[in-house]
Amino acid sequence: DTAVSQTPKYLVTQMGNDKSIKCEQNLGHDTMYWYKQDSKKFLKIMFSYNNKELIINETVPNRFSPKSPDKAHLNLHINSLELGDSAVYFCASSQTSGIGDTQYFGPGTRLTVL
């Protein structure tokens, strides 16, 4: 009964390709997020959706496009992959977008761009 799941767990691809990462939560939460963790373990938010509506959009290249088909799913599509996109991408969800709400994280997708 995985609360927040991501696929794939590992993704190895060539520069210039387009790839997608999928995320699903079965917690009934309203809000979902994408984070990027770099090689030094630093975590930074990329996007957040609340009830399928984009509410946080950090300074992320236009090559990254999130899509939320419903409250339980948030996918991340990346066009024209670059070497610098190599990182671990984490999906998370929370009950609401409130300040005190705990965010629950998925296991991560390790993206390697060659």
Added chain:
Amino acid sequence: GDSVTQMEGPVTLSEEAFLTINCTYTATGYPSLFWYVQYPGEGLQLLLKATKADDKGSNKGFEATYRKETTSFHLEKGSVQVSDSAVYFCAATGANSKLTFGKGITLSVRP
């Protein structure tokens, strides 16, 4: 913008040693404060949290107290175990509802 500063790592301790990991924050309004832990090869898990000044979060022997006057949320454990070896992240959510993380610190506990 909001920021979270953690002490530099890594930290290596012997089993049963006392642990302190310092964390200070800068955030708008009245932030909520969190400690997350990341075990090797896994995602982040909430360790504890505090949502208002003087609250103490605790879990698995770890504690942290929300100190508004010093803008701090230091993590402590009286006796660490080998199984506590992981990366620990301090985080804060300010008025913009964004969760801002510190750089993380790697803890290694040797038997």
